[in-house]
Amino acid sequence: MNGPELVLVLRYRKAVTYGFHVLLGALGEHETATRYEVRFGETVAATAEHIRDAAATGAKVLVLWSFYSPDAAALAEELAHIKKLADGPNVTHLAGGVHATAEPVQTLDAGWDMAAIGEGESTLLSLVDAKGDPAGITGLAYRDATGKLIRTGKARQLPLEEFPGFALKWGRFNALEITRGCVYACRFCQTPFMFSARFRHRSVENVRWHVDRMRDRGLRDVRFITPTAMSYGSQTEDPNLAAVEELLASCKEGIGPDGRVFFGSFPSEIRPEHVSREALRLVKKYCANTNIIVGAQSGSDRVLGTAKRGHGVEEVRRAVRLGVEEGFQINVDMIFGMPGEDQGDVDASLGLARELADLGARIHAHTFMPLPGTPWRDAPAGDVDPETIREVDRLSQRGALYGHWQKQRDHAVRLAAAAEAYPRPGRSRTLLPTVPREP
Structure with a gap:
């Protein structure tokens, strides 16, 4: 039997396994004339060894990487190290x-x-067909x-x-991506x-097919990837609770009496x-989780408006109160150091964090990061002043953050x-809303 023409080596890190599984899911269903193998590089040393072994057979080697923007610098150092350990004319790092989508040149x-730009399933399949x-x-x-520089678009x-x-x-x-x-x-x-x-949802029937396959393999926990859970089945800003209930009921039935849906x-x-009583009671009826995550991001209505969040502070308060009343542990995402914050905004966020903690919520704290590909890519790094740090530490010490x-x-x-280092044409940092903090 002939050996592989193409070897896919995955730099398989815990933080990005979901993305790789989706790509491999597409590849596993794909018919291709290319003889290929897939190898999982779970460490730097293992990745280099897979590259050396594959290159020695004469096959082309396509090394797949996936990472978030905060990890880019560290992964670039890892890439350089792997290239020193194993490289060759038939080795390509993708x-x-x-x-990579937001900053391909970088x-x-x-x-x-x-660099793969946009959704990777069809790109990977085409690369496999073309032997890299x-x-x-x-x-x-x-x-x-x-x-x-060659750009072929998304x-x-x-x-x-x-x-x-x-x-x-x-x-x-x-966890299954449903939206x-x-x-x-x-x-x-x-x-x-x-x-x-815009939203693209998996149908209930397609989700159920996945749940059935999970149960066949002895898996018992069903979790979902979605940017906003209660938006399942909707194409607008209004939740579609009928669609959510149909989804949850089908998954609950599919995973069986010993399984759990989150x-x-x-x-x-x-x-x-x-967050409404009806929505929370749907979760309680069909799901095993006793906690939910609510995205607040700021305690300042002004900052929420600038960030285009689409809700205000009062909706956050109401969500936490309802959640607690319905018996849930509420985890609230908040971002400190948002662009344009003044001292009043900072105080409002800290005040909201204390208020929600007193209600029984836990604050999941983040520092603002100017992420590539976003309108705030050119904003300054999140600036968390010493007093804010002290207050956040106090909340952490009481188990509330x-x-x-x-x-x-x-x-x-x-x-x-x-x-x-990589300014975007026509963009200026000075276009961002900035309000100086009080000394």
């Missing part, structure tokens, strides 16, 4: 994910050979033999059910700007204006520096 300059040759394939950026967006949501062929499962894209287009969020500011908890959340907000401060500084 970066995908939100960072990604290429950091050492990757190609990028010519004529949409969804890529790369440099040709002369160094000229890959075509297809219905979610066009491809499986996890990799049955390789036995790799994950892609988001109509809200918050100025700090990468999701709507990578996938478009909705509105990690890795998804519920918008505050979508958690999160990696300190680490995000460091990421934010690096992202802001990268944005300075």
